Amino acid sequence: MPEARKRKMASPVRCIKSENADVDLITDGASTSSDRLSPEAIKPELPSAIVHYEAGSASRILSGLDGGKLLSDIDLKTADEETIAAHKAILSASSDFFKRKIKAKPEMKSLDLTDCPGKAVRDLIGFLYTSRLSITAEGAKELLSTAVRLELASAQQAVENFLKLRLTVPIVLQTLKRSQGAQSASLLDEARAYAFTRFVEVTGDPEFVNLPVEEVEKILSSDLLSVESEEEVYQAVMKWAKAEPERANDGSLLYQLLKHVRLPLAKPQFLLDVVQLEPLIKRNSECQQLLEEAKRYHMLADQRPLMQSTRTQKRQKPKRSFCKEVIALIGGLNPAKQQISDCFVFRPPTCEAEASNNNSEAFVIRPDSLSSPNVAHVMYCVAKVKNLAVVSGGLDQHSACDEVHAFIPSLDLWQQMAPMKQARYLHASAEVDGFLYVAGGLVNNKRRLSSVERWCPDANEWEDVVSLPIPISSSCLVGCNGKIYIIGGATTGDVPVSKVFSFDPASDEWTPCPDLPEPERGASAVSAAGIIYVIGHAGRVYAFNTQLNQWSRLNDTNGGHVHGASTIYKGKIFVAGGLHGNEYINRTVEMYDPKTATWSNIAILPTPIYGHGLITLTRET
Missing domain, CATH: 2.120.10.80 (Kelch-type beta propeller)
Structure with a gap:
């Protein structure tokens, strides 16, 4: 072997024999001398005490309770008028939500969960007994909102990870639409990040107009919004505002969103031919002020250093990942x-x-x-x-x-x-x-x-x-x-x-x-x-x-x-x-x-x- 190669070979390391010299951790049955990794070790002194651990024994015991039916002491009433049997001790040990409810009223025989769908509650309670949770694309959203409601953190994280891998425009819009209810903060952040990077796709979907104004505002105000021009942002605002007559007639809602459009960065021709002629802008004095600000920015180029604001700053392009x-x-x-x-x-x-x-x-x-x-x-x-x-x-x-x-x-x-x-x-x-x-x-x-x-x-x-x-x-x-x-x-x-x-x-x-x-x-x-x-x-x-x-x-x-x-x-x-x-x-x-x-x-x-x-x-x- 060449000398250079010899220099770079790692020296093999001698194995330490396990305490039981007849047990090899890589074995298919009875050990043989060819599988021994080291010479026989000196037999150690016997310990004065040991800790016995039986893998999976707790799971087997809980599974033996037949999903909560055997010897149950509480019934959970769901939105589908379904009754699910369970044990107070197991519920309290698994969730702070159940612990608070049961501690406040230890003698209770039933708990009202009529704001939670029956299948989601049944699956989550089954998870507490079996450590197995089946997550499907059809039921994931209900499962997540119920896990958040019942404060089952590990189940919540599992469903979040499932959904994060499958984010699409419809799922993102559904998530953002329900942002005001029981929802996962982590999944919300992922959905918003998706909307930032795929703004045109998200706003082009018919369901975009059903988002609450607070979510639309969070998206529009982000520096990380990935758009070719502010004209795209303006068009999205007008699409949302014109979707319902009540919104179109509410000037404060239009201003609430339009103030996040960086009109000074839009093309002058667009400001004059589109924004200035828009009837909703014409009859809204606050929106007119935003238009005038943009026009001055283009007309008084030498004074732009004095006109700096959030609306004059270019949005940051998302970092390219490799x-x-x-x-x-x-x-x-x-x-x-x-x-x-x-x-x-x-x-x-x-x-x-x-x-x-x-x-x-x-x-x-x-x-x-x-x-x-x-x-x-x-x-x-x-x-x-x-x-x-x-x-x-x-x-x-x-x-x-x-x-x-x-x-x-x-x-x-x-x-x-x-x-x-x-x-x-x-x-x-x-x-x-x-x-x-x-x-x-x-x-x-x-x-x-x-x-x-x-x-x-x-x-x-x-x-x-x-x-x-x-x-x-x-x-x-x-x-x-x-x-x-x-x-x-x-x-x-x-x-x-x-x-x-x-x-x-x-x-x-x-x-x-x-x-x-x-x-x-x-x-x-x-x-x-x-x-x-x-x-x-x-x-x-x-x-x-x-x-x-x-x-x-x-x-x-x-x-x-x-x-x-x-x-x-x-x-x-x-x-x-x-x-x-x-x-x-x-x-x-x-x-x-x-x-x-x-x-x-x-x-x-x-x-x-x-x-x-x-x-x-x-x-x-």
């Missing part, structure tokens, strides 16, 4: 086998020459932080679908998990999504045609899965897919040319296999493919230009040509990356972290250039890591 591709590293385990909660994004060098020009300090990645998902489990799976980073499943203590969390780059936050139908860990996931597929995995160390399901991000719903031909775990899943390929894994104990199957959504069936050249477990895979690249044990790398239906062996990586992760970035393959042999964790980021068929050590991670996710996202900067 989209950049970044690599996101999500979760994982450190050398002590502890979960790493921090996530980060980085933009690595894309050629060895660029990396070699960096000094040794610059060679270590200086990442930008990324908000972290609220998960306490490990052995989950990370994949990208529609520019969302999706964390699915995992192992929480000794229980498989069905939770799904998605990072939304446009909002810079994580959102819990609909759970999988089957709890699983050490499974595989990948995107094809806008759907996220999850396949295989374990329920526990005795039950391996063959089930497959897929998630639709738009509907936030899961559906079953044809099961795999065999139960399998620790495999890798990759999409290529509209098909899903599941590669390697373990079917019995921890013994790796070389099996490969492909799934075609069009025919809805799995088909055997040529086996891997060698059995692999804990490999990672990516695809580009019809070729699937698999990074396996001991630096082995394979390429599968989907058109020729055959495997080939490529040059090995410079270090081991078992249970590492890989992604495509700017047309090149990047692999990071993973197990280097049986006792060490790799912290090197390597890059493969398909044109030259070579691997380069391109960067060093801030910490050694394995069992993580590595995906390429597009973010606004």
Whole structure:
């Protein structure tokens, strides 16, 4: 190996053995010596006390109350004359609104919520018992206003995030129209920002004239209003004012809005031919003063410095945002086998020459932080679908998990999504045609899965897919040319296999493919230009040509990356972290250039890591 490359390789880090020497956090069942990451540790002294934690037990107990019907002590009366049974203790613990009501009258048997729609109340109360809330485009607005009314903050935030991703002119106008009622301040701010940047679209919609005057005024007064000219702002004011006879006859309303139009910046011809001849302006003395101010500004150019006001200042053009591709590293385990909660994004060098020009300090990645998902489990799976980073499943203590969390780059936050139908860990996931597929995995160390399901991000719903031909775990899943390929894994104990199957959504069936050249477990895979690249044990790398239906062996990586992760970035393959042999964790980021068929050590991670996710996202900067 060249000397320069040796200098830049990260030293592998020895793992610390867990207290139970027979338990490996990356295992498919009974542990084997080949999976041990370090020599046997000295058996520690037994603690004098322990804290037992049973994951999900509280949720199971609440679910057992049958959505509030069993042993209920209060009825909620809704607008639809629906009665919903619940428990005072659970309501009080979940909402300050309920706590105040019940504390003021502890003996109450029913609570009047006749200003809230029945379905929204039923869904939200169900959420308190099951931690599951179904949000749809049709019911989101009622759900949000009810969550605000009942002071259910977590449900409110979930609905807000759902709506922010789906803002359209009709939704924005509906939100602004109801701004005076129970409404979300955060969603209102987003709706106003949308109106600022898409002013012509918003004011061109027939529903614009139904906005309250206060909302129209807030939009018109903004310095961030994105318009080509003030003539567009004037036309919007007149459209709103003339929509109802009462408004047209109320001169104070017209002046209230027209004073925010920057008439001095309008063209002189427009002032004379349009504004000056408008009957509503002619009969309103205050509006006439605004017109005269604009005319003087144009006529007395030498005195403009003395006429400065808000109306003579140009509106600020919104800052242009740029989209950049970044690599996101999500979760994982450190050398002590502890979960790493921090996530980060980085933009690595894309050629060895660029990396070699960096000094040794610059060679270590200086990442930008990324908000972290609220998960306490490990052995989950990370994949990208529609520019969302999706964390699915995992192992929480000794229980498989069905939770799904998605990072939304446009909002810079994580959102819990609909759970999988089957709890699983050490499974595989990948995107094809806008759907996220999850396949295989374990329920526990005795039950391996063959089930497959897929998630639709738009509907936030899961559906079953044809099961795999065999139960399998620790495999890798990759999409290529509209098909899903599941590669390697373990079917019995921890013994790796070389099996490969492909799934075609069009025919809805799995088909055997040529086996891997060698059995692999804990490999990672990516695809580009019809070729699937698999990074396996001991630096082995394979390429599968989907058109020729055959495997080939490529040059090995410079270090081991078992249970590492890989992604495509700017047309090149990047692999990071993973197990280097049986006792060490790799912290090197390597890059493969398909044109030259070579691997380069391109960067060093801030910490050694394995069992993580590595995906390429597009973010606004």
